[in-house]
Amino acid sequence: MLAIVIPYYKLSSFEATLKSLALQSDQRFKVYIGNDASTENPETLLDTYKSQLDIVYHKFSTNLGGTSLVKQWDRCINLIADETWLMILGDDDYLGEHVVKTFYEQYNSFKTKANVVRFASQMVFDTTNTKSKVYTHPVWEDAITSHMRKYDGASRSSLSEHIFKTESYKKQGFVNYPLAWFSDDKAWIDFSENKPIYTINDSMVYIRVSNESISGKKSNIGLKQESAIQFYRNVIDEKSQEYPKALRLRLFLIYEIIIKRKRKLVKQEWQFLFKKYVQNFSLIPFLKLIRRILVSKK
Numbered sequence: 001m002l003a004i005v006i007p008y009y010k011l012s013s014f015e016a017t018l019k020s021l022a023l024q025s026d027q028r029f030k031v032y033i034g035n036d037a038s039t040e041n042p043e044t045l046l047d048t049y050k051s052q053l054d055i056v057y058h059k060f061s062t063n064l065g066g067t068s069l070v071k072q073w074d075r076c077i078n079l080i081a082d083e084t085w086l087m088i089l090g091d092d093d094y095l096g097e098h099v100v101k102t103f104y105e106q107y108n109s110f111k112t113k114a115n116v117v118r119f120a121s122q123m124v125f126d127t128t129n130t131k132s133k134v135y136t137h138p139v140w141e142d143a144i145t146s147h148m149r150k151y152d153g154a155s156r157s158s159l160s161e162h163i164f165k166t167e168s169y170k171k172q173g174f175v176n177y178p179l180a181w182f183s184d185d186k187a188w189i190d191f192s193e194n195k196p197i198y199t200i201n202d203s204m205v206y207i208r209v210s211n212e213s214i215s216g217k218k219s220n221i222g223l224k225q226e227s228a229i230q231f232y233r234n235v236i237d238e239k240s241q242e243y244p245k246a247l248r249l250r251l252f253l254i255y256e257i258i259i260k261r262k263r264k265l266v267k268q269e270w271q272f273l274f275k276k277y278v279q280n281f282s283l284i285p286f287l288k289l290i291r292r293i294l295v296s297k298k
Contacts, residue, residue: 001029001083001084002030002085002087002100002163003029003030003031003032003080003081003085003086003087003166004021004030004032004086004089005032005033005073005079005080005086005087005089006031006034006076006088006089006090007034007036007065007072007076007088007090007091008033008034008035008036008038008042008091009036009065009091010038011038011042011045012212013091013092013126013208013210014045014091014092015045016092017089017091017092018046018049018053020095020096020097020206021049021053022052022053023097024095024097024098024099024100025097025100026100026101027053027054027100028100028104029054029100030054030055030056030080030081030083031053031055031056032055032080033076034060034076035058035059035060036060036063036064036065036072037059037060037061037063038063043057058079060075068176069179069214070174070175070176070177071176073088074173074174076088077166077169083166084165084166084167085103085117085164085165085166086163086166086169087160087163088159088160088162089160090158090159090160090207090208093207093208094205094206094208095204095206096119096203096205098202098203099119099200099203101203102202102203103200103203106198113195113198114140114192114195114196114197115164115167115168115191115192115193115195116143116162116163116164116168116192116195117162117163117197117198117200118137118161118162118163118199119161119162119199119200119203119204119205120135120136120161120200120201120202120203121134121158121160121204121207122134122135122204122206122207123156123206123207123208124206125209125210126208126209126211127210127211135155135156136199137155137197137199137201139201140196140198141197141199142194142196143188143192143196144189144235144239144247146188146197147189148247148250150185157184157185157188158184158207160205162188164187164191165191168192168193171193172187172191172193173190174187175231175234177226177227177230178223178224178226178227179214179220179223181214181223181224182227182230182231185231186231186234186235189239222262225258225261225262226262228258229258232251232254232258233255235251236251236276240276248276248280252277252280255273256273265296274289274293277289
């Protein structure tokens with residue numbers, strides 16, 4: 001029923017990932033590992049776990065993650081058989097010992113009510129050998145509210161601590177943003193298909209942050225900002241009419257702020273926002289937009 005998919009590239013912390021799977025108190029899952037043409041061969045390590053885990057391993061002949069992480073995720077997912085739920089686990093992240101157990105224990109609570117399930121999480125900082133606070137969530141929460149809590153700094157979210165329906169993935173797919181930054185945020189909005197996200201706070205997924213990880217690097221800020229711009233534009237275009245007016249207006253403002261963090265807005269972007277504010281007219285936000293447009297022309 002459950003596929004755990006690992007897009008593999010780095011060996012340095014991979015053993016901790018495999019060990020956490022071998023130590024799961026419920027072994028009702030299958031592991032699919034897609035090697036992204038890495039120069040760091042994991043096969044010797046995999047041999048030590050083949051008696052403990054049900055593993056399907058495939059080494060791809062070309063590297064995709066260097067140009068599109070989303071395409072690497074996709075081809076790794078294509079390795080799975082008929083599992084109805086799947087998790088994409090980073091090759092440096094790891095699970096608390098009861099993640100799979102609690103998934104099955106609570107299955108009847110969410111099986112028809114949610115397409116996306118998440119777990120509590122904690123960040124592990126390699127450079128300082130420290131951990132963040134534990135992030136828990138409301139048991140039931142719609143995806144856009146979850147994202148806004150993340151934007152406000154009250155929460156966090158990444159790929160590894162989620163399990164989602166294979167059917168939803170096949171219908172929606174991941175959006176291919178630069179560095180796959182925000183691709184997971186968009187996925188939870190799309191995959192949920194207007195159903196709430198279900199949270200299991202009783203189990204933990206550990207997310208490693210290092211100088212090698214995308215989230216830990218500082219040299220890729222420009223690409224991350226571009227992903228954010230594309231993400232908010234897509235959400236506004238595709239989803240905003242499903243949200244209350246106050247939230248729509250907030251999304252418009254966030255989109256503008258995100259662009260300004262990187263550059264000035266171009267004419268077409270001001271026109272886009274002007275149209276959206278007219279369609280969702282509220283006097284004070286509209287007047288403030290006009291003022292910002294006039295200031296931008298000076």
